[in-house]
Amino acid sequence: MSLDPRTPVVVGVGEASERIGEPGYAALSPVGLGAAAAAAALADTGADPAAVAAALTVVAGVRQFEMSVPGAVAPLGRADNYPRAVARRVGADPQRAVLDVVGGQSPQRLVTEFAGAIARGEAGAVLLVGAEAMSTVRDLMSRPEAERPDHGEHVGGTLGDRGYGSELRSPVAEAHGVLSPAAYYALCENARRARLGLGRDAYAHGMGELFAPFTRVAAGHPHAAAPQVREPDELVTPDDRNRMITDPYPRFLVSRDQVNQGAAVVLTSVGTAHDLGIDPQRWVFLHGHADLTEQAVLDRPDLGAYPAAEAAVRHALELAGTGVDDLAAIDLYSCFPIAVSSVADPLGLAADDPRGLTVTGGLPFFGGPGNDYAMHAVAEVVRRLRADPGTYGLVGANGGFLSKYSAGVYSTRPAPWRDDDSGGIQARLDAVPTVPTTTAADGTATVETWTVRHDRDGSRHAVVVGRLDDGGARFVGCGRDDALPELLAGDPAGAAVRVRPDGKLMIVTPR
Numbered sequence: 384m385s386l387d388p389r390t391p392v393v394v395g396v397g398e399a400s401e402r403i404g405e406p407g408y409a410a411l412s413p414v415g416l417g418a419a420a421a422a423a424a425l426a427d428t429g430a431d432p433a434a435v436a437a438a439l440t441v442v443a444g445v446r447q448f449e450m451s452v453p454g455a456v457a458p459l460g461r462a463d464n465y466p467r468a469v470a471r472r473v474g475a476d477p478q479r480a481v482l483d484v485v486g487g488q489s490p491q492r493l494v495t496e497f498a499g500a501i502a503r504g505e506a507g508a509v510l511l512v513g514a515e516a517m518s519t520v521r522d523l524m525s526r527p528e529a530e531r532p533d534h535g536e537h538v539g540g541t542l543g544d545r546g547y548g549s550e551l552r553s554p555v556a557e558a559h560g561v562l563s564p565a566a567y568y569a570l571c572e573n574a575r576r577a578r579l580g581l582g583r584d585a586y587a588h589g590m591g592e593l594f595a596p597f598t599r600v601a602a603g604h605p606h607a608a609a610p611q612v613r614e615p616d617e618l619v620t621p622d623d624r625n626r627m628i629t630d631p632y633p634r635f636l637v638s639r640d641q642v643n644q645g646a647a648v649v650l651t652s653v654g655t656a657h658d659l660g661i662d663p664q665r666w667v668f669l670h671g672h673a674d675l676t677e678q679a680v681l682d683r684p685d686l687g688a689y690p691a692a693e694a695a696v697r698h699a700l701e702l703a704g705t706g707v708d709d710l711a712a713i714d715l716y717s718c719f720p721i722a723v724s725s726v727a728d729p730l731g732l733a734a735d736d737p738r739g740l741t742v743t744g745g746l747p748f749f750g751g752p753g754n755d756y757a758m759h760a761v762a763e764v765v766r767r768l769r770a771d772p773g774t775y776g777l778v779g780a781n782g783g784f785l786s787k788y789s790a791g792v793y794s795t796r797p798a799p800w801r802d803d804d805s806g807g808i809q810a811r812l813d814a815v816p817t818v819p820t821t822t823a824a825d826g827t828a829t830v831e832t833w834t835v836r837h838d839r840d841g842s843r844h845a846v847v848v849g850r851l852d853d854g855g856a857r858f859v860g861c862g863r864d865d866a867l868p869e870l871l872a873g874d875p876a877g878a879a880v881r882v883r884p885d886g887k888l889m890i891v892t893p894r
Contacts, residue, residue: 388654390800391498392666393793395435395649396762397423399514400606400750402643403522410523412534413447414462416514416645418472424510424647424762425473430659435649436475438508438659441500442466443481443493445513448640448753449520451485451547458524460535467538469512477510480541483754484548486782487716488674489513490758491789494648495672495803501652502800508655513755514645518608521641551783553681555822558887559861560836560844565637567680567784568719569629569834570848575687575721576631577832577876583631590636590720591615593734594747597717601744606759608642608750627837630871638718638751646758648765664795667765670775671703671792673805675812680784681857682817686832686848689725690815692788694808696726696779699790702801705775707731710792712767712776713738714760717745722781726788742767742776754782761791768795824851824858824889830878831857833871843868847891849880858882860891867891 399419401408411419425432444466449457462468466480483489493511500506516534523531553561561567576586595615601607617625618635625633651659656666677683677691700706707730715723715732723740727733732740742763743749746756757780764776772795780789828849836844845867847860860882862868870878870893879894 386653386797387799388652389502389504390653391501391650392653392656392668393648393765394651394656394661394665395424395428396765397421397427397647398606398759398762399423399645400643403518410519410532411516411643413514413516414465414468414472414536416516416643417469417512417647420514420645420647421469421473421510421512424649428649428659428661429665430661433474435508435659436473438655439470439475439477439510440507441479441481441497441509442470442475442477443483443497443509443511444469445489445755445758446482446485447515448517451754453547457534459520459531460533462536462538464538464540464542466512467540467542468536470510471538475510479543481543482545484545485754486548486787487718487754487756488780488782488787488789489754490761491778491780491791492674494650494669494761494791495674495789497650498669498800499802501650507651509650510647511650511758512645512647513758515752515755516643518641518643551786553679556681556859559859560846564718564784565629565632566834566836566846568721569632570832571686571785572631572719572721573834574685574832575724578685578687582874587619587631588615590631591619593720593723594618594636594745596734596739597741597745598748600739600741601748604744604749606644607744607748608639608644609748629837630835632719636720636747638746639748640751640753642750642752644750644752644759646755646762648758648761665769667768667793667795668798669791670794670798671699671701672790673698673803673808674789675805675809677786678817681820681859684815684818687721689785691812692726692779692781692785693729694812695788695790696730696777698803698808699792702803703775703792705792709775710777711738711771711774712742712764713740714742714764714777715740715779716757716781717741717747718751718781722785725785726779764793768793819856821851821856821858823884824856824860824882825884826882827852827894828880828882830875830880833875835868835871845871847880849882849891858889860889862891866893
């Protein structure tokens with residue numbers, strides 16, 4: 384077909400990783416890993432890497448965990464301009480450098496954003512890159528101070544630092560002990576379990592059945608952090624190696640962030656790709672895309688659902704003119720089981736779908752390199768589509784606490800750039816009535832969802848989200864002794880409780 388020369392295409396992808404103690408381990412910094420991935424992506428174009436690097440007008444970086452919250456400290460130091468630090472190492476001097484907001488949606492969102500910028504003539508060749516060296520940093524920090532390298536780099540130059548993004552955490556929930564992503568996701572997971580009416584054992588088995596195929600994919604991926612096949616029962620049975628984190632999650636079901644991984648994607652226009660001599664057989668087109676945001680966690684009518692994610696995937700498929708059944712490669716963001724099931728359920732994707740629900744092995748097994756996981760998913764989907772021309776692949780990228788979802792549908796089939804209608808869909812999502820909440824609950828109530836945090840010292844901390852019997856307002860509460868954890872050890876959905884204010888907290892006790 385005749386294509387506008389400004390049509391955006393993915394022309395190169397690359398990954399880098401290393402494991403402590405393995406041959407060739409170099410203890411690379413995040414800049415080092417990002418540069419290695421970027422060099423691989425430039426080489427993957429099949430053109431002269433130096434020429435492609437010289438053509439880059441934009442380098443956009445995914446924000447590392449060590450700079451993802453206010454006041455965060457990078458123990459070994461960090462580059463003052465991450466995108467330009469990577470660019471400098473691969474011989475590029477872009478006009479623009481961008482550091483994106485926090486969230487696992489960032490890599491796919493950046494692909495969509497800069498593909499659109501290329502289509503409008505606002506950018507030429509673009510490098511997207513991210514990396515984490517959390518495993519290396521932890522190892523180096525355990526050594527004597529004299530043996531620790533300095534990862535700080537002064538690069539200077541302009542930087543479009545987009546900040547942290549919207550504040551997703553709930554001060555009320557955190558005051559009651561919801562302090563980690565695992566706790567937020569556990570509340571959503573147990574809300575889904577309650578809606579489905581499943582007992583503890585049956586639900587655990589389902590999570591194991593969902594993630595066991597992921598381990599088989601990870602076992603065959605060269606960049607996987609934990610390439611080991613595990614059976615469903617092994618994934619969900621707590622033991623010394625698979626300790627409970629937050630009910631219902633043992634460690635094997637939780638995103639693995641202690642990794643050393645980087646990934647990069649090169650985008651150009653069709654015209655630039657021609658000028659650089661990049662073989663059209665290496666081009667992959669973004670056929671459909673959408674970026675949507677969910678309501679705040681405690682405002683959602685159903686804490687166990689993710690309508691923004693479903694809408695994003697459906698719209699991306701609609702824009703691409705294809706459907707779920709036509710996908711040959713699928714990667715659904717998998718920091719926790721519900722991140723997968725809340726998208727797979729409404730799309731009719733089963734845990735045993737022969738196509739698989741991941742192309743990498745997922746965040747608990749391939750690895751969860753901070754905000755950058757989906758860049759690895761894009762890289763692998765691109766490779767699979769090149770190997771099977773004409774087929775379609777889906778990348779679904781999640782951020783926050785089932786909060787932000789970016790979807791992309793890719794194919795080697797040539798396609799013009801199409802703007803999406805994320806704005807119109809977002810307006811409809813925002814118009815859904817929210818659930819009233821209270822910070823001064825007092826009276827009888829019913830349990831809506833719950834979790835118990837299991838600390839390393841053996842202590843437990845229980846959190847309940849419930850609805851007041853009088854008026855139905857939602858609240859967050861906690862317990863002060865073992866009575867509430869014992870209640871929550873069974874099937875507490877719908878259990879009758881009493882809640883009362885105590886200072887800034889709301890204390891829940893069995894009725």
